[in-house]
Amino acid sequence: METIERKKVKELLSQKPGQEVLAKGWVRTKRGNKNVAFIALNDGSTINNIQVVADVAKFDEDLLKRITTGACIAVRGNLVESLGSGQAVEIQASSIEIYGEADPNTYPLQKKGHTLEFLRTIAHLRPRTNTFGAVLRIRHAMAFAIHKYFNDKGFVYLHTPIITASDCEGAGDMFQVTTLDMDNPPRLENGQIDYSQDFFGRHTSLTVSGQLEGELGAMALGEIYTFGPTFRAENSNTPRHLAEFWMIEPEMAFYDINDNMTLAEDFIKSLVQYALDNCMDDLKFLNDMFDKELIARLESVVKTEFVRLTYTEGIRILEASGEKFEFPVSWGVDLQSEHERYLVEKHFGRPVIMTDYPKDIKAFYMKQNDDGKTVRGMDVLFPKIGEIIGGSERESSLEKLEARINELGMSHDTLEWYLDTRRFGAAPHSGFGLGFERLLLFVTGMGNIRDVIPFPRTPKNAEF
Ligand code: 4AD
Ligand code: MG
Numbered sequence: 001m002e003t004i005e006r007k008k009v010k011e012l013l014s015q016k017p018g019q020e021v022l023a024k025g026w027v028r029t030k031r032g033n034k035n036v037a038f039i040a041l042n043d044g045s046t047i048n049n050i051q052v053v054a055d056v057a058k059f060d061e062d063l064l065k066r067i068t069t070g071a072c073i074a075v076r077g078n079l080v081e082s083l084g085s086g087q088a089v090e091i092q093a094s095s096i097e098i099y100g101e102a103d104p105n106t107y108p109l110q111k112k113g114h115t116l117e118f119l120r121t122i123a124h125l126r127p128r129t130n131t132f133g134a135v136l137r138i139r140h141a142m143a144f145a146i147h148k149y150f151n152d153k154g155f156v157y158l159h160t161p162i163i164t165a166s167d168c169e170g171a172g173d174m175f176q177v178t179t180l181d182m183d184n185p186p187r188l189e190n191g192q193i194d195y196s197q198d199f200f201g202r203h204t205s206l207t208v209s210g211q212l213e214g215e216l217g218a219m220a221l222g223e224i225y226t227f228g229p230t231f232r233a234e235n236s237n238t239p240r241h242l243a244e245f246w247m248i249e250p251e252m253a254f255y256d257i258n259d260n261m262t263l264a265e266d267f268i269k270s271l272v273q274y275a276l277d278n279c280m281d282d283l284k285f286l287n288d289m290f291d292k293e294l295i296a297r298l299e300s301v302v303k304t305e306f307v308r309l310t311y312t313e314g315i316r317i318l319e320a321s322g323e324k325f326e327f328p329v330s331w332g333v334d335l336q337s338e339h340e341r342y343l344v345e346k347h348f349g350r351p352v353i354m355t356d357y358p359k360d361i362k363a364f365y366m367k368q369n370d371d372g373k374t375v376r377g378m379d380v381l382f383p384k385i386g387e388i389i390g391g392s393e394r395e396s397s398l399e400k401l402e403a404r405i406n407e408l409g410m411s412h413d414t415l416e417w418y419l420d421t422r423r424f425g426a427a428p429h430s431g432f433g434l435g436f437e438r439l440l441l442f443v444t445g446m447g448n449i450r451d452v453i454p455f456p457r458t459p460k461n462a463e464f
Contacts, residue, residue, distance in 0.1 A: 004020060004021070004022050004076070005022065006022045006023065006024050006074075007021055007022065007023065008023075008043055008045040008046075009023060009025060009041065009042060009043045009045050009046055009048065009049070009050045010045035010046035010048075011045070012050055012079065012089070012091075013046065013048055013050060013087065013088070013089065015079060015089065016079075017079050017080050017081045017088075017089050018078075018079065018080070019078070019079050020076070020077070020078060020079075021076070021077065021078070021079045021091060022074065022075070022076050023041060023043070023050060023052070023074070023075050023091060024043060024072075024073070024074045024075070024099075025041040025042050025043030025044075025050075025072070025073070026041070026042055026043070026070060026071070026072050026073075026128060027039055027040070027041060027067055027068065027069055027070060027071045027072075027073060027102075028040040028041070028042050028049050028069065029069060029111055030067055030068060030069065032054075032056070034056060035055070035056055035057070036053060036054065036055060036056060037053075037054040037056060037059075037064055037067075038051055038052070038053055038054075039051070039052040039053075039054065039067060039073075039075075039093075040052075041073070041075065041091075042128075042133070044127075044133055046281060047130055047133060047134050047137075047281050047282050047285050048087070048281065050087070050089075050090065050091060051082060051084065051087055051090040051091070052075050052077070052090065052091045052093050052096075053090055053091065053092050053093060054093045054096065055092075055093075058094075059093075059096065063096065063098065066098055066101050067096065067098065068101070068102055068103075068104045068107070069102065069104065069107065069109070069110060069111060070102030070104075070107040070109060070128070071098060071099075071100060071101050071102045072098070072099040072100040072102075073096055073097060073098050073099060074096070074097040074099060075091055075093050075095075075096050076093070076094055076095045076096075077091040077092050077093040077094045077095070078091065078092045078094065079091055079092075080092045108122050108125060109122070109125055109126075109128055109129065114129070116131075116446075116448065116451050119131075119132070119451075120450055120451070120456070123454070123455055123456070123463070123464045124464050127454065130285060130289075131285075131286070131289065131290075131451075132451075133282075134282035134283075134285050134286055134444070135282075135286075135440070135444050135446065135451065135452055136454060137279065137282050138275060138279050138282050138283070138440065138443060138444055139440055139452065139453075141274065141275060141278055141279050142271055142274070142275065142436070142439060142440060142443060143227070143436075145270070145271050145274035145275075145278075146225075146227060146248055146271065147227070148274075149267060149270050149271070150225045150250065153223070154223065155223040155224055155225050155250060156217065156221045156222075156223070156224045156225075157224070157225060157226075157227065158210075158213070158214060158217040158221070158224040158225070158226055159226070159228070160207070160210030160213040160214055160217075160226045160228065160249075161207065161210075161213065162206060162207055162228065162229065163177050163200070163204050163205070163206065163207070164204065164205060164206075164207040165200070165202050165203065165204050165205075165414045166212060166414040166415060166418070167205070167208065167414075168207070168208055168209040168211050168212050168363070168365075169208050169209060169363050170363055170364055170408065170410060171208070171232075171234070173208070173232050173233045173234040174205035174206065174208060174231070174232075174233060175205055175206040175231050175233050175243075176203070176204070176205050177199075177204045177205055177206060178195075178198050178199065178204070179198060179199040180193070180195075180197065180198050205231075206230075206231035207230055207231065208230055208231060208232050209230055209247065209249065209433060210226035210228060210230070210247070210249050211226075211249055211251065211365075211431060211433065212365075212415075212418050213226075214226050214249050214250075214251040214431060215251055215365075215394060215418070215421055215429065215431070216417075216418075216421055217251065218251040218252055218253045218429050218431070219253060219421045219425065219426075219427060219429070222252070222253050222254075223250070223251075223252045223253065224250070224251050224252075225248060225249060225250040225251070226247070226248070226249045226251075227246065227247075227248045227249075227436075228246065228247070229244055229245070229246055229247075230244075230245060230246070230247045231243060231244050232245075235459050236459075237458065237459055239447060239448040239449055239450075240337065240385065240386065240438065240441070240449050241449065241458070242437060242449055242450075242453065242456055242457060242458060243457040243458055243459065244456075244457035245435055245436065245437050245449075245453070246435075246436035246437065246453075247433045247434065247435055247436060248433070248434045248436060249431060249432070249433045249434075250263065250267075250431055250432065251429065251430075251431035252429060252430055252431060253427050253428075253429045254427060254428060254429065255393075255428075255429060255430040255431075256393055256428060256430060257355060257367070257376045257378060257392070257393040257430060259430065260378060260391055260392075260393060260430035260431065260432060261306075261308060261353050261355070261378055263432075264353070264378070264380055264389050264391065264432050264434075265306050265351075265353070265380075267434070268301075268351075268380070268388070268389070268434070268439070269301065269302045271439065271443070272298050272301055272302050272442075272443060273302045275298065275443050276295075276298055276299065276302070283295055283298070283444075286444055286445050286446075287445070290445055290446065290447075291445030293445075294444075294445035297383065297445075298443065301350075301351065304350045304351065305350075306350065306351040306352065306353050306380070307348045307350060307351070307352040307353065308352075308353050308355065309343075309352055309353070309354050309355070310354070310355050310356040311335075311354055311355065311356050311357045311358065311374070312331065312356065312374075314335070314339075314343060314352075314354050315329060315330070315331050317343065317347055318339055318342065318343070321342065321346075321347070323342055323346075325338055325339060325342075326338060327339070331358070332358050332360070332361075333361075334361040335354075337386035337387070340352075340379075340381040340386040340387060341381075341383070341384070341386055343381065344381045344382060344383050344386075345383050345384075350383075351380060351381060351382050351383070352380075352381045353378055353379070353380050353381070354378065354379050354381060355376065355377065355378045356369060356374045356375070356376060356377070357374060357375060357377045357379075358373060358374055358375075359373065359374060359375045359404075362375050362377045362392070363377075363392075364401070364404050364405055364408055364410060365392070365394050365395060365401070366392040366393070366394065366395060367392065367393040367394055367395045367396070368395055368400055368404070375392065375395075376392055376393040377390070377391070377392040378390075378391050378392060378432065379391075380432075382438075382442055383442075384441070384442065385438050385441055385442055387435075387438070388434065388435060388438045388439060388442065389432050389433065389434045389435075390432065390433055391430065391431055391432020391433060392430065392431075392432070393428070393429075393430040394428075394429050394430060394431070396422060396426045396427060396428050396429065397422065397426070398419060398422035398423055398426065401419065401422055402419065437449050437452050437453050440452035440453075
């Protein structure tokens with residue numbers, strides 16, 4: 001037989017009938033009777049399957065038997081108009097080759113729907129489900145849209161390091177990186193571990209944020225963004241926290257907090273619009289399966305102006321709400337997601353950008369307001385998610401920044417290089433960090449952050 005080019009299912013489904021085609025993929029289901037077998041084939045290119053019709057009389061009985069859910073096959077045949085409903089075309093098979101069988105007695109993904117919890121225990125196989133196919137294609141589309149958005153605006157993609165000696169957020173929840181022998185580490189005379197003998201000659205960790213290096217980039221290239229994995233060893237077992245998550249951090253010279261808010265709002269809206277324009281098949285599936293309001297919510301967000309509100313005003317609204325919160329509110333407390341969601345979902349009914357937080361609940365680098373109490377931070381709060389973006393205008397005065405570092409008892413040693421940006425050609429600047437998986441929670445409507453990343457890392461879980 002002469003060879004022909006394999007086409008992806010997505011392409012085949014939009015082609016005209018009446019041509020010989022070659023498709024390859026994994027069997028989702030097989031049904032039929034003694035005359036004909038119907039095989040639903042999926043290759044990951046789309047949520048939709050292509051139907052393969054095999055005339056039982058034309059095929060070896062044993063071969064057909066080995067084609068079960070999960071098996072990988074190559075099908076050659078005629079693309080014909082489909083008589084069944086649900087698809088325009090199907091493949092009338094002339095030959096089928098089995099690449100890999102999947103024993104029906106042990107293959108964990110059977111026809112019946114599985115719970116998301118069960119699928120997490122087989123994270124290596126769950127991309128073969130409709131749900132994870134849809135989520136992972138949307139995840140890809142969003143990553144692409146992020147690069148496109150910043151590239152179109154002239155931002156430079158800056159690769160910031162994953163291993164670092166500084167703690168950007170000052171929260172101390174970092175994963176240590178070391179090659180020292182943990183059973184017998186070298187010690188100083190006072191008994192402390194001697195990190196000068198460690199691989200980097202100092203104490204190092206996985207980064208919680210690329211911001212500090214991002215700021216150096218902005219002070220040279222003007223507008224940069226990072227997009228990479230970040231790590232937090234906070235013991236938060238919630239549907240919104242991962243120990244390893246991806247963050248997008250734009251950093252812009254000459255932006256004040258208002259410019260920063262305007263960019264953040266435009267950025268998120270553009271990403272949601274990109275999903276609506278490019279991922280509708282997958283969104284429709286998720287809308288039907290999990291969240292009947294998903295598409296309506298996405299369409300509404302791109303049209304809605306976000307509320308801009310100070311922390312102090314927010315606290316006033318929460319205090320006046322009469323709502324019974326698990327964590328009581330008063331000026332100075334860090335907002336919990338129940339508070340954020342009250343403001344967004346109940347009080348305003350749209351996304352909120354909250355600014356001017358008490359300095360004691362925010363990181364050292366935020367620009368200090370003249371009141372001596374608050375800093376020019378901003379959080380973007382979203383329905384169902386709570387905080388999706390955290391950012392700020394940065395403190396550009398060396399004097400004020402050093403004073404804050406001292407006040408917090410932070411070490412200067414690991415930050416001297418950062419302070420140089422304030423010593424030499426300091427400029428007003430701002431930036432923010434968007435949690436990629438938090439964005440994906442919103443765009444896919446999934447309820448648990450473990451279900452929007454291929455291989456979640458959470459407390460007590462680093463399998464696969
Ligand atoms: O608010 P965060 O901690 O801000 C920063 O790290 C700044 N350095 C960003 C900047 O200004 N360049 O984190 C930013 C965002 C949060 O709003 C949230 O969306 C996400 O990162 N995030 C997490 N996502 C998943 N799991 C976690 N454990 C997360 N912690 C933060
Ligand atoms: Mg934050």
